[in-house]
Amino acid sequence: xxxxxxxxxxxxxxxxxxxxxxxxxxxxxxxxxxxxxxxxxxxxxxxxxxxxxxxxxxxxxxxxxxxxxxxxxxxxxxxxxxxxxxxxxxxxxxxxxxxxxxxxxxxxxxxxxxxxxxxxxxxxxxxxxxxxxxxxxxxxxxxxxxxxxxxxx
Numbered sequence: 001x002x003x004x005x006x007x008x009x010x011x012x013x014x015x016x017x018x019x020x021x022x023x024x025x026x027x028x029x030x031x032x033x034x035x036x037x038x039x040x041x042x043x044x045x046x047x048x049x050x051x052x053x054x055x056x057x058x059x060x061x062x063x064x065x066x067x068x069x070x071x072x073x074x075x076x077x078x079x080x081x082x083x084x085x086x087x088x089x090x091x092x093x094x095x096x097x098x099x100x101x102x103x104x105x106x107x108x109x110x111x112x113x114x115x116x117x118x119x120x121x122x123x124x125x126x127x128x129x130x131x132x133x134x135x136x137x138x139x140x141x142x143x144x145x146x147x148x149x150x151x152x153x
Contacts, residue, residue, distance in 0.1 A: 002069055003035045005121050012068050013038075016060035017132040026053020027134050029141060032101045033121040039098040040080075041091075043138055054080050091144035099124055099150075124150060 002009050013033055021028040025045035032039045038061075044050035062075035085091045102119045106112060118125050123133045136142045 002065065004033050004038070005035050008068060009065060010121060012064035013061055014130075014132055016057060016064055018130050020053065020056045020060055021132060022134045023056065024052055025049030026056075027137065028053075028057070029133055029136050029145075030095060030098055030123040031133065032098050032119065032123070034101060034105065039101055041095060041098055041141070043136060043141060050082060054082075085140070088140060088143055088147070091140050092147060095144055095148060095150070098122075 004010070004013065010033060017028060017031065020026075026049045027043040028040060029043060030041040040054075040057075042050070042053065044053060058076055058080075065075050066072055083094075085094055099119070099122050102121065103113050103117060136145060
């Protein structure tokens with residue numbers, strides 16, 4: 001399996017994000033790409049919209065990565081894990097977790113990154129070019145984004 005944080009893999013993932021970031025009541029608001037998994041903050045109008053939106057992203061990413069790698073078959077070993085965020089504190093913590101995940105993994109490997117490090121494989125750093133994410137519509141996510149001083153996608 002290729003490292004998802006390679007430029008080549010990330011270009012494939014970016015195309016999938018652009019194509020599926022706002023469809024059928026599913027909205028991709030923030031993401032981080034790690035070596036072998038992805039983290040998302042999304043809004044969905046209901047459980048069906050969440051399931052369809054995640055399935056659409058998984059299919060787009062899998063087809064693109066398989067095409068790039070010249071292979072066929074399953075790309076993702078597991079389905080997604082969903083957690084409904086209900087309070088501003090939960091949303092703020094989840095945003096920090098997603099957007100600072102690479103720094104955490106680097107520190108665990110004994111390779112701490114400087115505080116000013118901006119991970120190029122997150123929605124924050126990927127704010128140039130075609131929109132990969134969409135601004136939040138819900139009050140809860142909008143408030144958390146604003147309180148952390150993040151640009152609204």
